[in-house]
Amino acid sequence: xxxxxxxxxxxxxxxxxxxxxxxxxxxxxxxxxxxxxxxxxxxxxxxxxxxxxxxxxxxxxxxxxxxxxxxxxxxxxxxxxxxxxxxxxxxxxxxxxxxxxxxxxxxxxxxxxxxxxxxxxxxxxxxxxxxxxxxxxxxxxxxxxxxxxxxxxxxxxxxxxxxxxxxxxxxxxxxxxxxxxxxxxxxxxxxxxxxxxxxxxxxxxxxxxxxxxxxxxxxxxxxxxxxxxxxxxxxxxxxxxxxxxxxxxxxxxxxxxxxxxxxxxxxxxxxxxxxxxxxxxxxxxxxxxxxxxxxxxxxxxxxxxxxxxxxxxxxxxxxxxxxxxxxxxxxxxxxxxxxxxxxxxxxxx
Amino acid sequence: xxxxxxxxxxxxxxxxxxxxxxxxxxxxxxxxxxxxxxxxxxxxxxxxxxxxxxxxxxxxxxxxxxxxxxxxxxxxxxxxxxxxxxxxxxxxxxxxxxxxxxxxxxxxxxxxxxxxxxxxxxxxxxxxxxxxxxxxxxxxxxxxxxxxxxxxxxxxxxxxxxxxxxxxxxxxxxxxxxxxxxxxxxxxxxxxxxxxxxxxxxxxxxxxxxxxxxxxxxxxxxxxxxxxxxxxxxxxxxxxxxxxxxxxxxxxxxxxxxxxxxxxxxxxxxxxxxxxxxxxxxxxxxxxxxxxxxxxxxxxxxxxxxxxxxxxxxxxxxxxxxxxxxxxxxxxxxxxxxxxxxxxxxxxxxxxxxxxxxxxxxxxxxxxxxxxxxxxxxxxxxxxxxxxxxxxxxxxxxxxxxxxxxxxxxxxxxxxxxxxxxxxxxxxxxxxxxxxxxxxxxxxxxxxxxxxxxxxxxxxxxxxxxxxxxxxxxxxxxxxxxx
Numbered sequence: 001x002x003x004x005x006x007x008x009x010x011x012x013x014x015x016x017x018x019x020x021x022x023x024x025x026x027x028x029x030x031x032x033x034x035x036x037x038x039x040x041x042x043x044x045x046x047x048x049x050x051x052x053x054x055x056x057x058x059x060x061x062x063x064x065x066x067x068x069x070x071x072x073x074x075x076x077x078x079x080x081x082x083x084x085x086x087x088x089x090x091x092x093x094x095x096x097x098x099x100x101x102x103x104x105x106x107x108x109x110x111x112x113x114x115x116x117x118x119x120x121x122x123x124x125x126x127x128x129x130x131x132x133x134x135x136x137x138x139x140x141x142x143x144x145x146x147x148x149x150x151x152x153x154x155x156x157x158x159x160x161x162x163x164x165x166x167x168x169x170x171x172x173x174x175x176x177x178x179x180x181x182x183x184x185x186x187x188x189x190x191x192x193x194x195x196x197x198x199x200x201x202x203x204x205x206x207x208x209x210x211x212x213x214x215x216x217x218x219x220x221x222x223x224x225x226x227x228x229x230x231x232x233x234x235x236x237x238x239x240x241x242x243x244x245x246x247x248x249x250x251x252x253x254x255x256x257x258x259x260x261x262x263x264x265x266x267x268x269x270x271x272x273x274x275x276x277x278x279x280x281x282x283x284x285x286x287x288x289x290x291x292x293x294x295x296x297x298x299x300x301x302x303x304x305x306x307x308x309x310x311x312x313x314x315x316x317x318x319x320x321x322x323x324x325x326x327x328x329x330x331x332x333x334x335x336x337x338x339x340x341x342x343x344x345x346x347x348x349x
Numbered sequence: 350x351x352x353x354x355x356x357x358x359x360x361x362x363x364x365x366x367x368x369x370x371x372x373x374x375x376x377x378x379x380x381x382x383x384x385x386x387x388x389x390x391x392x393x394x395x396x397x398x399x400x401x402x403x404x405x406x407x408x409x410x411x412x413x414x415x416x417x418x419x420x421x422x423x424x425x426x427x428x429x430x431x432x433x434x435x436x437x438x439x440x441x442x443x444x445x446x447x448x449x450x451x452x453x454x455x456x457x458x459x460x461x462x463x464x465x466x467x468x469x470x471x472x473x474x475x476x477x478x479x480x481x482x483x484x485x486x487x488x489x490x491x492x493x494x495x496x497x498x499x500x501x502x503x504x505x506x507x508x509x510x511x512x513x514x515x516x517x518x519x520x521x522x523x524x525x526x527x528x529x530x531x532x533x534x535x536x537x538x539x540x541x542x543x544x545x546x547x548x549x550x551x552x553x554x555x556x557x558x559x560x561x562x563x564x565x566x567x568x569x570x571x572x573x574x575x576x577x578x579x580x581x582x583x584x585x586x587x588x589x590x591x592x593x594x595x596x597x598x599x600x601x602x603x604x605x606x607x608x609x610x611x612x613x614x615x616x617x618x619x620x621x622x623x624x625x626x627x628x629x630x631x632x633x634x635x636x637x638x639x640x641x642x643x644x645x646x647x648x649x650x651x652x653x654x655x656x657x658x659x660x661x662x663x664x665x666x667x668x669x670x671x672x673x674x675x676x677x678x679x680x681x682x683x684x685x686x687x688x689x690x691x692x693x694x695x696x697x698x699x700x701x702x703x704x705x706x707x708x709x710x711x712x713x714x715x716x717x718x719x720x721x722x723x724x725x726x727x728x729x730x731x732x733x734x735x736x737x738x739x740x741x742x743x744x745x746x747x748x749x750x751x752x753x754x755x756x757x758x759x760x761x762x763x764x765x766x767x768x769x770x771x772x773x774x775x776x777x778x779x780x781x782x783x784x785x786x787x788x789x790x791x792x793x794x795x796x797x798x799x800x801x802x803x804x805x806x807x808x809x810x811x812x813x814x815x816x817x818x819x820x821x822x823x824x825x826x827x828x829x830x831x832x
Contacts, residue, residue, distance in 0.1 A: 006540035006798070012807035017814045038821075144350035144357075144391035151355035168821040169559055178769045186768055 021161070028160040028167070034206070036196040037156050038164045041137035042149040047201055048138040050085045051101065055109050055260070056341070058083035062097040063114020065090030066267040068203040069317035075327040080342045086201040092131040093119045095248065100135045102251035110261045110340070115290065116269075117281035121236065121244055153199070166192045188222040191215045194314070203317075210319045219314035223273060245293045252294045263338060264290060264298040268307065268326070273315035297338050304333055350391040352546070352601040353554050353822075360388065361605065368609055374531040378501055381509065381609070388510035389473070396472040399437060400508060406433045407482040408503045414489040415496045423490065430486040438479045444469050446676030474514030476673055480640055482507055485521050487644055494522050502528045509611070511602040515595070517616040518636040524611070532610035541795055544810060545604030548794065551813040552597030559820040560778055561590040564771045569742050569752070575763040580755035582772050585779045587742045588735050592621065592782065595634070621734075622786035624726045626690040629734065641670050656699070663695065664688040674741070679749060683740040690733060724787060731783055 037043055051060050059082055061067050067088045076084045087097055094113060101107045119127060137145075156162050165171055180186045193209035209215050252262045266287060269277060281287075283300075291298040301307045306329040310322050318326055334340040350356045367380045390397045410430040417423045439447070448464065455462040485506075488494050497503040506525050512518070534542065568575065568583020575583070599616035606613045616636050623629035630638040649662035664685070671684020736753075743749040754760045789797070798806055 004799075005535075005537040006544055006803070006806060007536055008803045009806035009810060010540050010543060012804070013810040013814060016807060016811035017818075020811070020815055021818065142350075142392045143394070144354060147356040147359075147391075148350075148354045151359060155355075162821065164821040167819075169555070169816070169819045173770060173774075176770070178773070181765050181767075181769055183765045184768055 025159055025161050033160050033163075033192065034196055035157060035160055036163045036165075037199050037201075038162070039197045039201060039203075040164070041134045042141075042145065042152070043199070043201060044087065044089070044134040045138035045141055046149060047085050047087055048134070050083060051087075051104075051107050051109060053083060053085075053109065056082070058085050059110045059112060059342075060085045060101070060107075061088055061112050061114065062094040062101070063088040063112075063265075063267075064092055064094060064116040064119045065203065066116055066269070066317055067112075067114035067265070068201065069205070070267045070323050070326050071202065071330070072320065072323040072327040073198070073200045073202045075324045076331065079328065079331050082342060084200070088114055088201075089131045089134065090203070091119070091127065093122050093124070093127045094131070095120065095124075095244070095251075096128050096131050096135060098248065098251045102254040105258070107255065108258045108260045111255060111263070113262065113264050115264050115266050115287065117277060117286050118230075121241065121281065121286060123236070123240065157199070163192075165195065188225050190222060191218055194219055204320045204323070205313065205317070207320075210313050216314045223315060227276065245289065248290065249294045252296050261340075262294070262296045263334075263340075264294075264296055265330075266298070266300040266302075268301045268310045268312060268318060269316050270310065270312045271315045273312075299330070299333055299338070304329070304337075306332070350388055352598065352605070353550055353558075356391065360384070361608075365608060369533060375501070377531070378505055378528060382501065382505050385505070385508040385510040385513060389508070389513060392473045392514075393470070399441075399472055399475070400478065403434060403437065403478065403482050404504050404507045405500075406430060407486055407507075408497070408500050411486050411489040411503075412496045414486065415492060427486065427490050431483075434479050434483050434486070438475055441469055441471055441475055443676045477512070477514060477516050477518055478507055480518050480637075480673075481512075484518075484640060484644060488521060497521065497525050509606070511606040511609075511611075512613055515598050515602070516634070516636055517599055517602065517614050518640050519613060520640075523614055527611050534608050534610040538607050538610060542604040542607030542609075544795070544798060544806075545600050545607065547604075547810060547813050547817070549597045549600030549602075549604055550817050552593040552600065554597075554822045555813075555816045555820045556778060557590045557593035557597060558822040560774050561586045561593070564767060564775055565590050565742070567766060567771075569748070571766055573764040573766070574751060574760045575755040576765055577755060577758045577763075578772070579763065579766045580752055582767055582775045584735050584738055584752070584756065586771075586775045588621075588731075588738050589775070589779045589782055591738065591741070592617075619786035619790045621731050621783050622727050622790035623730050623734075624723055625730055626687065626694050626733075629730060630687075630691075637670070637673075641666050645669060660692055660695070663691050667691065677744070679740045679743055679746060682746070682749070683737050686737045686740060690737075727787060728783070 050058060061071060061084060065088070068086060068090060071084060071086070073084045073086065076082070088094065089097075098111075098113060101111060161167050174189060177189070191209065193206045193212070193215050196204050196206065198204070255262055264287075287298070287300060290296075301310075307326055310318055310326060313319055331342055335342050350360060364381070364384050367384075368377055370377075372380075386397055386400075389400060407430060410426050410433075414423060414426050414430070417426060445466075452462055452464065485497075485503075489496055497506065502525055505528055506519070506521060507513075509519075509524065512524075565583055565587035568579060569587065571583075596617040603613045603615070614636055616634060618632040618635065620629055620632035623632050646662050646666040649665055650658040651662055652659040667684040667688035668681055669684070671680045671682070671687070674680045674683070739752050739756075740746075740749050743752060755763055801809070
């Protein structure tokens with residue numbers, strides 16, 4: 001074999017890689033795209049590890065995407081000095097997270113469960129997949145994975161192109177939207193302006209999205225697509241629904257028995273989406289029964305004039321300014337109506 | 350820790366820095382040993398105790414085996430070592446499997462036995478380091494090589510992090526002499542190593558994880574009967590994934606070792622260009638197949654005791670080789686199917702040899718003079734190998750049978766599962782892998798690299814790096830870690 005080395009090639013490779021990555025990053029920044037963290041299992045597990053803080057220092061949130069958009073974490077933390085540990089996962093049924101926390105003897109804190117009826121009262125199945133993977137990752141994660149996560153953080157904090165959902169190779173291939181085969185499920189794509197994620201796992205839509213009805217209509221079309229999947233399906237048998245109530249009660253009782261607290265919240269939706277939810281999931285059969293059955297307090301946005309008027313740009317999630325407003329009122333309701341002590345004199349780290 | 354992680358990049362930079370400091374060779378070896386323990390502990394720290402136990406037992410037993418003249422005592426020492434090594438492997442890897450089969454047997458003969466389900470965690474790479482230490486003990490017993498002089502060198506031989514968890518399975522003469530004298534990578538070794546590391550990561554991160562794994566997983570995890578197209582695409586996807594994942598790991602391991610100045614044996618040699626199954630096993634997981642040949646097939650009689658014994662040795666080796674991969678009867682079936690392929694190949698070869706008895710018999714099917722015919726045989730081999738992957742990847746025989754039915758159109762119309770994009774990815778990548786293997790089957794990647802101009806190497810190399818970055822798929826485990 002040749003005795004010469006590949007040093008010249010290695011150096012040129014380095015130059016090419018830096019040049020291409022640098023150009024790509026500058027291009028994305030010039031388009032005004034903000035930093036967004038990969039909301040995969042490592043980030044979820046990092047938050048999951050925070051649930052052991054004392055009851056007065058943290059509140060844990062589980063649920064679906066609504067609480068991730070609607071709870072403005074900086075506002076929450078500025079107003080309360082209490083950590084908001086966000087464990088909700090978009091498009092998921094939060095019951096596996098509830099059970100995971102209930103079965104963790106070291107969790108004795110306060111838990112707020114966001115209820116989107118179509119997801120919360122769904123059968124176990126594909127909707128649990130992401131959350132179950134996150135839970136497994138948390139319990140199995142190795143020291144090496146923890147270190148990788150902390151090494152990754154400064155990179156993701158600096159580079160816009162490290163947005164796996166929109167700029168990875170697979171994301172770009174998905175954007176080609178190659179026509180699907182008949183009968184094959186394809187996850188619809190969401191515009192990037194709708195899906196940004198902070199390190200604290202708060203999701204937000206950009207100001208451009210809030211004013212752009214074309215983008216909003218794309219997301220509305222996605223909701224219609226998801227709704228169409230369930231069309232024609234028979235209603236859930238009473239026995240199955242009862243089993244869900246029962247399992248939720250078992251979980252909430254476990255947490256309360258250890259001194260923890262559980263509260264359910266129904267975050268805003270609007271327009272035809274809300275109308276559809278009212279028809280599909282009548283309040284007395286689902287929400288009211290959930291509170292009665294589990295004997296837990298709850299906050300339904302329609303019960304409080306301060307938070308009942310929000311208009312969701314794409315019918316299901318709040319814009320960031322509205323999320324700030326919602327969070328302020330939500331804290332007030334928790335303190336005044338539900339007697340939660342939410343002001344902590346200790347400064348957050 | 351895995352090669353495709355930020356933790357490994359940081360770890361490797363520190364190791365490279367320490368290894369190139371003006372320290373004594375002994376200090377550098379201690380650094381490498383400690384680094385290897387950290388590398389292993391990064392999965393599950395308590396399991397490092399098993400590694401120590403295995404190392405210490407085999408070092409002292411190995412030395413005693415070599416010097417012991419009393420035949421009875423020598424046998425006892427060998428048994429102690431085998432119990433120590435295989436006992437751990439059996440407990441951690443096959444404990445649950447054995448218990449399940451015992452329970453099934455009890456229930457089959459009428460005993461209602463339901464023990465508590467054991468919760469045994471499989472230590473990463475236990476099959477690999479057990480085979481590494483086992484061959485040392487057997488070599489000492491048979492006085493095939495000299496005992497390792499120092500515990501430090503032996504510990505480093507067993508634990509050296511590039512090969513520790515997924516091979517290549519090294520033999521003492523391949524690695525131990527490299528620890529005897531100071532070694533530092535030359536500039537050529539360093540750049541060659543970095544190129545191999547990049548190539549290995551590209552195979553794993555971009556092709557296996559980003560392009561193929563989701564398709565393979567969705568097909569093998571589907572509960573429905575599938576259309577023929579979906580079933581074949583899923584199997585091809587796994588076929589590509591398993592090669593790219595494992596060969597990617599081996600390429601990374603060889604590259605990392607080279608950056609430190611050490612040479613590890615080649616583990617893959619373009620197996621999907623194999624012409625026949627003997628040829629396949631000379632190209633796939635080479636260090637395992639040579640291990641099985643030397644420590645199982647030959648002791649079982651090899652081809653020295655007549656045809657029946659040869660066929661028995663072949664099948665026994667393949668069945669145990671299958672079981673080595675995992676505690677499931679499907680792995681045994683995978684090995685058995687390879688055994689049958691090897692039987693048929695041997696039978697055809699024997700018949701041909703009988704017809705042309707003036708020719709020397711060869712272990713592999715001869716490469717035909719006409720390249721197209723050879724390529725046809727390679728494709729036939731590849732297609733038959735794909736059938737074996739069904740048993741390797743499916744969790745149960747039920748799933749394997751269901752998939753085979755779908756592949757061969759034995760069921761009605763199945764439920765379409767794969768997107769057009771997924772089908773396109775597999776249809777482009779897998780044929781390209783086969784073609785690449787075909788054109789590379791008699792050469793090596795570094796030889797080809799050195800034939801290119803430095804500018805072209807840079808273009809290819811930077812494309813690989815950019816694709817790795819673009820894939821954004823860091824951190825997933827390698828398939829062979831579970832073995």
